Amino acid sequence: MNIKMIGSSLIIAGTALGAGMLAIPMVLAQFGLVYGTSLMVLICFGTTYAALLLLEATLKSGGGLGLNSVARETLGKKGQFITNGLLYALLICLLMAYILGAGDLISKLAANLGLTLTAVQSQVLFTVLAGAIVACGTGAVDKLNRLLFLVMLCSLVLTLVFLMPGVSTYNLQQVTNNDHVELIKTSAILFTSFGFMVVIPTLVSYNHEATDKQLRNMVIIGSLIPLVCYLFWLFAVVGNLSPEQFRSFHNVSDLMVAFEARSPWVGSILTTFTGLALLTSFFGVAMALFNQNKDMFNQNTAVTYGISFILPLAGSLLAADKFLAVLNYAGIILVFLAVFVPLAMVHKQRFMKIAEDKYRAEGGNVMLMFSLVFGCFLLISQVI
Template identity: 25%
Template sequence: MKKLILSICLVAGTSIGAGMIALPMALCKIGILPTIVLILGVWFFMYLSSLIGAEINLRAGHGLPLGKLGSLYSGPIASSIGTVSLILLIYALLCAYLYGGASILQSFFASHLEWSLELKGIVLIYTLLLAIVLAAPVGSVLEVNRVLFGSLLIFFALLVLGLLYKVDSTHLPLVEKLSLQLDSWTGAIPLLSTSFGFQVVLHTLTNFCDRDPVLLKRSIFWGSLIPTIVYILWTISTLGVLYHFAPLEYQQLLVGKLEVGQFIQALAQTASWPLVQMLAAVISIVAIVKSSVGIGLALSDAWQEQFGKLNAKRQNTLKMVSVVLTLIPPLGMALFVPQLFLKALRFGGMVSIVIAILLPLWLITRPKAQERKVFYALTQRQDIQMLCLGFGILVILCEVINIIIN
């Protein structure tokens, strides 16, 4: 039971993070009822695709990163696609988190400390602080991330309870007129797929579950269902409160003129309880920092692995170079691309589809995979594979439309 709980926490903790903040900003255009249906639909497809990912790990006999699975089942091209896709995804997320974190801090400083600071200056300071954390020993970084995740869950529970208490169930934006517009859906679907990004830890989860297919399947199901419930409650509570108590900000949200920091600030101002006002700001900051530290560490370690093992005297230099390579590209984007938060998350959703669906589907059909023992018969069904493929293509088409429109 303890291993199951820890496994569920690993899946849920990987999904719940800064991307959650963006969901109401993208989903407001379609309304609450379509939002609930869409979140459940995306969860269903991401759950099915994660079983395929778990299957190829089980058949390998050991949990392996996607790049190594590509090399095992297909060859160097598949291996390169897996590795490059993962790096692109993390860069996209870091772009979003640096920009979003700076925006939230800017609004927080202006509201609570009456400090008027430039967004670019906050981006630079935030990036520097993140670099210092990532340069610390891995054990210390993991401990910081664990504390942040525990704090996030507590703050989120208190905040949602406070917001739901204020929500008038008879006065909710159930369906918006904008739901009839194509771009309302193309903007929401890729971002939602990013929010179920736990597939990157499937190899770790496989090993942690001792390659037990029953335990692994249960961990994935419950670990992905928890974020689904969290996202629905978060979206209903935030949109319901803004719709009723801050109609001007809600209209700005509908037309995409509200930055992430302004969204959190508007949310805090609607709450009459000082505790809830503070929680709205704190939870967003903690979520951004937690996600930044987690994926920043993953990419920094990936760069170190790419460089190869060096002697002990050069390990510190190698770590610093890896941190610089991790943060400089997203820093440049955060400094010079306006309204980057949602743009980067949507792009990350498109890239995550390669990692979560397209490449695993390709690998499971390779002869080397077909020769091995089948653990989940469901993953062998062609209709299931075609459903996942269709969803993956849909997400990519949505982001292509977003890029064309914008």
């Protein structure tokens, strides 16, 4: 893989590594590591295959298109309308969650520097500056994301190195909730934590010179990086904090404060990591929304910038302290958009034998059935 393809894999990984890094310990710690990690691996596998289906649909539609155009090419105008509705609802929910998390961290950082920023000021500042970078184009996001991802991984490794000596075997073995139905209910949040599929059409266009095999590898590598990071992070956090502490957490800064109570500099490194994780996720999702609006409305950069970020910012200002709730809503929408929509696209393309020389996701009809069952499992997890 060349540098550009590696950068694209990091955009995929960075899009996933965001709110999930904060939410996963808060929702899984109570169920113990065995059940929590098993569910996470299953969901990672299901989302990766769904992403490969979307890659297949995008390539067979001609590539270089936004999801709006791919839906029109494969599902017709009605399918395009439904897909666009789901996509906008998902991207706005995700951006709201990232703005809430980033605003919380910025307020805390400003307080440490002796400055006073309200939640509203922090969220507006973050959205305006980060949105401006996205408006500069995919190339700018790619180059900046490589640097941010390198710093983020270094800070994660440092955090894990310093947390490992404090890992308690007793904490790792604790299971305070044996209700497996409650565990399954966390599936939507976990699914959202691997929600990188929205960037695939943009990356296919960005890597227009790449082969189908290179694009496939880009997706798989990009999806495995978050899984590895999540597993190490869950192990370190659960090993260092008691179940009672987890039950008291309500937002991003609560997790930071728990570690800062032990060592201020570990808290600082951790704050850097979580901040960069939120930023890279924001870039990926915002890039998808920006390009979707550009594809759909065909306006100049300034107008597209306003269309893309006003609504998510307004939503975050109205949804204070609803970080996990917003992620949960996003997870429900993502099931339809990231599983059922690509499944419908690919089924129609294969039935009509469209562009059979292009990439075809492995597994045939058996894996298509698995993807259908996987999507139904995620929906059931929200209504049981």
